[in-house]
Amino acid sequence: MLRALLYLRITSARNQFVAFIKRLKEPKYLLGAAAAIVYLYYAVFKTVNGHLDDIQSSPLGRHVGVIPVTFxxxxxxxxxxxxxxxxxxxxxxxxxxxxxxxxxxxxxxxxxxxxxxxxxxxxxxxxxxxxxxxxxxxxxxxxxxxxxxxxxxxxxxxxxxxxxxxxxxxxxxxxxxxxxxxxxxxxxxxxxxxxxxxxxxxxxxxxxxxxxxxxxxxxxxxxxxxxxxxxxxxxxxxxxxxxxxxxxxxxxxxxxxxxxxxxxxxxxxxxxxxxxxxxxxxxxxxxxxxxxxxxxxxxxxKRTEVRAAIASGKAPINASVKEKVFKDPFRLLGQGSTEVAFLWKNLISIQSWFNLRVIMILLGPTVFIVLSEYHSVGTPQDVMRMITIISTSLASITLFVGPQLLRQDLRSDLIYMDMLKTYPMKGWQIVLGEIATPVVVMSAVLFMSLIMFVISMHTHWHSIYTASSPILAGILVIPPICTLELLIPNAAVLIFPGLALSANNRRGGIEVMGQRLIFVFGQMLAVLIALLPAGIFGFAVFISAQWWASLIFFDGAAKIIGVLFGAGSLLALMVGEIAFALWWLGRRFEKFDLSKELPQGNS
Amino acid sequence: MIEVSNLIKQYGSHTAVNRLTLSVKPGEVLGLVGPNGAGKTTTLRCLAGIIPFTSGQVTIADVDLVTDPVAAKRALAFFPDEPRLFDYLTVRQHMTFTARIYGVVNAEPLIISLLQELEILDKADKLPGQLSRGMKQKLVIACGLLHSPKVMFFDEPLTGLDPLGIRKMKDSIMRRAQAGATVILSSHLLHLLEEVCTNVLILKKGQKIADGTLAEVSARYSAGESNVSLEEIFMRATGGVED
Structure with missing residues (x-):
């Protein structure tokens, strides 16, 4: 009997391996596999070993403080x-x-x-x-x-x-x-x-x-x-x-x-x-x-359902929430901006992921630890220090990982493309509507982090004016930054739908991992390119406006005026970039031929 | 109401639809038939604005689909063979969302009346995962009818329906046509064509090989014989082989 089981396993494993090798014949998978291997080799192996060697050989590593560091x-x-x-x-x-x-x-x-x-x-x-x-x-x-x-x-x-x-x-x-x-x-x-x-x-x-x-x-x-x-x-x-x-x-x-x-x-x-x-x-x-x-x-x-759903081009549904009905986030009237309908729809969808349990898992331990530290060993300064760490960590995670986690946009709706294409809307309206939900959620989290940061750093602000400056700048620049960030993965869906599909399929393998790495790095680079000129220009305007204002007003007011002008010009440039990107992506959406990209049952 | 002139859809060197010309007037139901791979679904998708066509002209409710796609789409409804529904929206939420997309005035009573007509009002707060296939199909139809479309495209509308569902679907299509809607449907089921369609168009390898009323097409392929079934006519027209 064990022989039969062994035969089944060996044959399946051999066929699986052959399929993996065959998949590597496709350039995108081969490139993905190569990228993943290079990344793992240099980012993990080389970095860790390099650090260990450096620490062991450096004077700082040999003797720091009172305890020697030897490994x-x-x-x-x-x-x-x-x-x-x-x-x-x-x-x-x-x-x-x-x-x-x-x-x-x-x-x-x-x-x-x-x-x-x-x-x-x-x-x-x-x-x-x-x-x-x-x-x-x-x-x-x-x-x-x-x-x-x-x-x-x-x-x-x-x-x-x-x-x-x-x-x-x-x-x-x-x-x-x-x-x-x-x-x-x-x-x-x-x-x-x-x-x-x-x-x-x-x-x-x-x-x-x-x-x-x-x-x-x-x-x-x-x-x-x-x-x-x-x-x-x-x-x-x-x-x-x-x-x-x-x-x-x-x-x-x-x-x-x-x-x-x-x-x-x-x-x-x-x-x-x-x-x-x-x-x-x-x-x-x-x-x-x-x-x-x-x-x-x-x-x-459950696995078969997911596979069948993917094969038929439908979204695999999370079995645990299959029967859970989510409330309307707000009352949606029959008339008005159509983009809002997408915001409404995706806010319902996001509740399946962003539910009370996830919030409790994410925030519960943090709140618990902060409160318990406050009453036991910590001082108010310690608590503030912790809030600073939490807020900056939260902001960093949201900025870098947020667009990958919040996928309630074209990435999750790619499989509904034939439906979306029948809607009486311009392409840019659909793209804008689709990205609205992750933009709103990311902006809310970033804004909350900013307020936490400002409060935790209260001793560093000399006046209400200096304290309100980052908040003011945040209000102006956070939503367009999030929009720019989210436009990139959504653009990728329209340009490389095959890649987006493999990401949605949650398929494993080193080649898929590599594709995702290329994608994440590409996204970061694209956002950097989009932000850099606007950022430099905004900073220059901020410095100039603050200087001019300081000649007329007192310091605090000059700072606020500088921030207003700096963030305002940054906002203006980013809005221009966003408008152009939306127009281009809208055109791309209108010309998008999903019959070339998705498997169709009929002809 | 639907005017198609020299429609061509190519995938690289393969021509899926080749110089298709057709015209369907209000109240008419055109049945699109052909072997597997004949180009039926591709034609319907092109006409509904889902996929761009290579060349040709398509007019929906007197609006050119290429120059003003938004206005053209406002006048049409597309019903796919497989009901596509958002997993996390209930029946009512689907209707609310669709109402906003099409800017339906005073949508609430209309939603109730449609759900009542299609006998799914009691499922208003259910998710697609809790509905049978027939119910899902009904929801897709309810969403499609919400903005009172003048033009309707059905792709294999009877797929997966039980006998009662099939009967109701046929009645529904005929009722809409009698009310003045223009309908094109694609199907393999020839009895559906006999019962529902006023006109028929046979496609083979992307090309129109016959069209007209059922009587006209029958006359063309019956070769003077009487009582030739539609199935036999289809076999003779297509050569009895898949594309």
Whole structure:
């Protein structure tokens, strides 16, 4: 029986690999794969190793403050164990906050049809599932070794790396399967699952608060470093010396040790120990008397629905919100600007993503930590410092990641293109209407961050005039900046619809990752090009206007006048750029021939 | 009401629609038939302004589709074979959104009356995911009829409907035509043409091979025989093979 399962797995894996290689024949996928490999090699491997080398060799790294910074092999093991611990921690946190409805292992519909009705025990099915994951893990381990390995280090060192990756990925996979089954089973048996979730959530919040407190204490004794990575490594070094940390990290150290082994003797003992931990995890999964068939069926059906929806050119719907009705964001009258109809529609759609649970997950811990810090160890200055960090982080994330996260625009409506094209609207009106929702949401978040920042920096503002200047500038320039940012990915949808479709399909693979990287960098570059001339001009106007105004008015008023003129001219230039972009994209939309881009069932 | 002259649609070197000329007057229902790949859907998509055509002239309700697409689209409604609905909008929200897009005055009572007519008023607060295929089709029709279009295009309107749904759809198309609407529909179902259409146009490899009233087309391909079925006429006209 095991032979049949092995045959199925090997044949599927071989065909999958052939399909992957065939896909690389398309230039866009090949380019994507190349970009991803180059990025991973230089951005991750080179950067991290370079930093470690710099820190170890620099005088600052050798001796900073009172504690010497040295990075022995043990400490590398410690750092890696920390990372694994954090990954496991967040995985557990996510499972507790958003547990699966019922225990389930991932099987395809075909596997369910063939295997679930076959005379196989539940343990055999689990073995088949683990075997399936092992194929992916082996391939990933090989890929990661090629990427992070060192050809000059010799054969043995690379074998240790490959097996080290295998141990790490296998342990994470086994833990994920085991904990998923365990938590789902507990929830099924629990009388009040909501109470269980609240309890688990509070527990996680307390743990997070404890971690933040520890981090803050650590930060206070950390000397200033030239770069954040050195600082983080210094703090990790301190953390690793603590007794309770050593205790918590012990099993994680066992799992990462084979990766850092240099000789066959040390590797053999480390590998044997790690295999021991894997065996414990394996037995944990096997001994869980969980009926996973129903859950697996639901998972497979969901995946098939998503695939079928994509294949037929329709939007895959999130099963968890399929039956949830969202309220009208405002009353939409029959007459008026048609672009507002799109804002209204997409604001309804965004509620599926931006719901109370997400807001609680995003803001809950922050508010909780700020409040608890205020009442315990912190001073009002500490709280203000934290608000400054939170507001700048929030603004940075919104600016850089916001356009990728908020996709309630042409990117999500590309599949409805035939409908949109029948609407009696000009192309630019549809483009404007489509991007309105992410612009409004991004602007609101940025404006909120700005106000938080201004409040937290209240000691730096000399008067109400200086404090109100950034807010005034924000009101004028935030919406056009967001519009410019969002025009780029929406332009990409109309210019490269195939790329947008592959992004919507959530297809994996290193080549798709590379395409997304190219896309994100391209977007940043395009926004920079659009903003740079307007920014330089706006700044020049600000300086000139402030200087002229200072000859007539007092300082505060001169600053406000400068900001008004500077931000106003920036706004004017950006509005010009936006108008041109909308006109061009509108024309592109009107000429867009979706029959050339999307698969059509009929002719 | 619909005037098409020398319509050509090309994909690279492939010509999907080749010099198609047709005219449909108010109250007429033109059935577009042809084998798979004949260019029926492409023709309908070109006429509805969904895809740009390579050359030719299309006039919808006396408005040129190329020079004033917005005015032309205001007069038409396109009903695709597969109901396309926004996943997160309820039935009522779909109607509200469509009303704003077409600038429908005093939309609220009209929405209620249409939903009532199509027997989906009780589903007003349901999402598409909670509706059967027939219900979704009804919602698409309700959205399409909201702005009282003068011209209607149906692409395979009976796909996926149950017998009762088919009956109601046929009645609905005929009622709209009798009320003065101009209708073009594409279908593989020849009995639909016999029951609903006043005119028929047979397409093969993007070219018109026959058009006229059902009687005219029958006469052309019956070769003097009596009681020749439409299916037989279709076979003779198209050569009985797919494009």
């Amino acid at each position: 022995s092999r043990d400490q590398f093991v410690g750092v890696a164990a920390c990372i694994l611990f954090v990954l496991i921690f967040f995985k557990t946190a996510w499972l507790l906050i958003s547990p699966p409805a019922q225990p389930g292992l991932k099987f395809s519909e075909a596997e369910i049809a063939f295997l679930f009705s076959a005379p196989l025990t539940r343990k055999r099915l689990i073995h088949f599932n683990l075997l399936s994951t092992q194929f992916k893990i082996l391939f990933s381990s090989l890929l990661l070794t090629l990427l992070f390995g060192n050809a000059g280090a010799g054969f043995s060192a690379n074998i240790f790396k490959a097996l080290g990756w295998w141990i790490l990925l296998s342990s994470f996979s086994l833990y994920t399967i085991g904990s998923g089954l365990f938590i789902a089973r507990k929830l099924q048996r629990s009388v009040k699952p909501m109470l269980y979730r609240i309890f688990a959530g509070l527990l996680l919040l307390l743990l997070m608060k404890h971690l933040v407190s520890a981090y803050l204490k650590l930060s206070s004794v950390t000397p200033t470093f030239i770069d954040p990575i050195s600082g983080a490594l210094f703090q990790t070094n301190l953390l690793l010396k603590a007794a309770d940390t050593q205790f918590i990290l012990a099993p994680f150290k066992i799992l990462v040790a084979p990766y850092f082994s240099a000789q066959w003797v040390t590797f053999s003992s480390a590998f044997a120990l790690a295999l021991g931990v894997l065996t414990v995890l394996y037995i944990w999964i096997l001994t869980q008397e969980v009926s996973f068939e129903e859950g697996s069926l639901a998972l497979a059906q």
